[in-house]
Every structure is written in C-alpha cells, then in structure tokens.
C-alpha cells in the first residue's frame with residue numbers, strides 16, 4: 001500500500017532535528033508526534049522506522065546519497081523509507097528519484113568496504129576491532145544494526161509466567177520464552193502495552209532479558225538490605241524488589257531527581273513497598289556514608305556509553321565521542337569506589353554496564369581490585385550456578401546481542417572479605 005505523500009516531508013523534518021544530536025532520538029520523535037496529533041498510527045510507525053533505518057545505516061546511506069540529486073536530507077529519508085516499506089510504497093517521487101532509488105537499493109551491501117558495511121563511526125570501529133577483530137566487528141555490527149525484539153519481565157508478585165502468557169494471548173500477542181531469565185517473555189511486535197490491563201495492574205514491565213539476568217546476579221535475598229546505587233527509572237530496582245519478595249529494604253539511589261520520579265508510577269503499579277527512592281548529590285553523599293558497612297548487596301549499574309543498546313538506540317553511536325568515554329571511565333571508577341563503602345563484610349558489590357567496550361568494563365573492575373584490597377572477584381560462573389542461570393561464562397558476565405539475543409551487558413561480582 002502507498003504511503004501518504006506527507007510521510008516524506010514529516011520524516012525529513014524529524015530527521016533534520018534528530019541529526020543535530022542534541023538529545024536522544026526517541027525523545028525527539030515523541031515530541032514531534034505530540035506536536036502533530038493528527039498523524040495516524042501507520043504514518044507514525046513509518047516515520048519512526050525510517051528515522052531508525054537512517055540512524056542504523058547512516059554511513060551507507062550517505063555514500064549512496066552522493067550519487068543522487070536534490071536535497072541531501074530528502075535522499076537519506078527516501079533511502080530509509082525504501083528499506084522499510086519498498087520503493088513502490090513512496091509517493092511523490094520524480095522519475096529520476098525512482099530510477100536512482102531502484103538502482104542503489106539493489107547494491108550488494110555485503111561487498112562494501114568493512115567500515116561502511118559495519119555502519120559504525122571510525123573510532124568505534126577501530127576500538128571494537130582491537131577487542132574482537134575485523135570479522136568480529138562485522139558480525140557484531142550486523143546484529144547491533146538490526147531492530148531488537150521486545151522483552152517483558154513478569155512481576156511474579158502479581159502473576160505467574162503462565163498467567164501472563166494466557167493474558168497476552170487474548171490481545172492477541174504470541175510470546176516466546178527466552179532462555180536465561182526465569183521471568184522473561186519475548187514478543188516480536190510493538191503493541192501499545194500501556195493500554196493493556198496486565199500492564200496497568202503491574203503484571204508486566206518492559207525489560208531486556210539481559211537486564212533481568214543482571215538483577216538476578218545481584219543475588220539479593222528475602223529480608224536483606226540492598227542498594228541499587230544508580231537506579232534511574234528503576235528497571236533493575238523493580239526486578240530486585242520482586243526477587244526480594246517485597247521484604248527487607250531496597251534503597252534506590254540516583255543523582256537525578258527526574259529519573260527517580262519516573263520510578264514512582266512504576267513502583268505504584270508493581271505493588272512493591274520495600275523500595276526507598278533516595279536522591280543523592282554524588283557518590284560520597286552523607287546519605288551514603290550513613291549506611292557504610294551495613295548493606296548486603298549493592299548494585300552499581302553505572303552511567304556508560306550505552307553502546308550495548310544500539311539495537312534500540314542507534315543514535316548513540318553517532319552521539320558518543322571517545323572523549324566522553326574517557327570522562328565516563330573516571331565517573332565509573334569513582335561511583336564504584338563510593339558505593340563499595342556500603343558493603344558489609346561478606347557482602348557483594350555488582351558492577352554493571354550496558355557497554356561493549358572493555359575500557360568501561362574489565363578495565364574499571366581491574367583498577368578497582370588493584371586499589372581496594374578488601375574486595376575479591378567472585379567468578380560469574382559460580383554466581384550463575386548459584387542462581388541456576390544456563391549461561392556459559394568465566395570471570396565476568398558478557399552478554400552480546402549477536403550471541404545471546406539480548407542487549408550488550410557486562411557485570412562483575414565483587415565480595416568484601418570477612
């Protein structure tokens with residue numbers, strides 16, 4: 001079916017804004033849709049998908065666009081729409097544009113030079129190639145540049161996984177059971193979840209399976225004192241609260257009042273009453289010092305580049321710069337050190353990121369261990385066995401989209417000696 005001609009101009013307008021990279025692309029899209037309430041569901045879907053296609057394929061599209069005519073932004077949009085809906089679905093094309101699109105859309109992208117094929121900025125391509133080799137980057141990029149399925153976490157305090165599957169089947173939504181997290185469901189559609197009764201009543205939350213595995217790795221138990229140090233909007237807080245069966249005390253710390261505010265409605269839906277959202281000024285805040293040595297489990301889900309989430313946030317690879325990563329590394333080390341003071345003897349500290357770069361992951365943990373002799377590494381292999389999670393790992397948890405079909409996640413478990 002042909003798309004209304006206005007889809008091209010709307011997509012062009014949004015893309016111009018998105019490519020300024022002044023904020024996350026999903027925020028720009030939501031704002032644009034709020035400001036244009038008359039756009040229908042199909043148009044919105046097409047605009048969003050083509051914007052994401054341009055972000056995923058920007059290098060290749062820019063290369064293809066060199067051979068076309070007319071405004072560069074329009075050429076990028078036409079390539080996005082052609083990939084998402086097919087050339088024949090686009091209205092208002094000139095005969096030259098149709099001929100150009102039909103020609104470039106058939107180019108064998110596998111034959112392009114490696115960095116172009118990977119669609120990554122040069123600095124990132126080089127960094128990843130150092131870690132996983134050139135072939136490895138291409139394989140990784142192929143998956144990082146594809147859309148992700150939608151993972152849900154079933155709130156077992158409210159419904160069982162079977163009940164959730166039956167409830168979603170009525171929508172109708174078919175669920176898969178992903179292999180690693182016991183409360184996870186996977187769907188391959190993008191339904192308006194917030195309208196479903198099971199979502200409104202707190203039976204399900206959106207959460208990548210990898211993020212759920214990470215919450216399990218913390219190993220929080222009933223009645224314990226637990227801190228989610230970088231709680232944000234509380235994705236992992238909610239999972240931890242459920243794992244603790246709504247007992248004990250779970251502090252949700254964050255420096256961002258705005259992010260913690262987003263946790264409030266989710267908490268209300270979840271039925272949890274053991275969570276204490278707390279704004280802290282920084283990692284050495286007096287509120288942190290007061291709890292020093294008292295906490296059983298501390299999760300540091302550190303601020304990071306977010307490069308493990310490229311399937312969902314393809315703009316991150318263009319917005320992130322090497323200098324920003326070096327600054328993040330200092331912050332990561334400082335937050336981990338600050339949070340470590342909370343851990344009581346025999347207690348555990350879990351350092352996690354959604355990054356695929358070793359400098360945000362292993363390097364931070366190694367630096368921490370070299371300067372904090374009270375802590376030792378607990379091999380993740382052991383923790384996965386304790387938790388009954390069927391994943392093959394050694395010292396660290398390293399989830400990769402191209403291997404595990406989750407976002408890219410890293411975690412290390414550290415224990416304070418008795």
Ligand SMILES: C[S@@+](CC[C@H](N)C(=O)[O-])C[C@H]1O[C@@H](n2cnc3c(N)ncnc32)[C@H](O)[C@@H]1O
Pocket residue numbers: 211229230231232233234235236237253254255256259280282283301302303304335
């Ligand atoms: C990766 S996000 C957390 C995501 C969250 N845990 C979740 O599962 O949805 C990192 C968070 O760290 C917070 N942050 C940054 N600096 C911090 C600090 N010094 N102390 C505590 N939190 C901090 C940010 O505001 C951000 O919300």
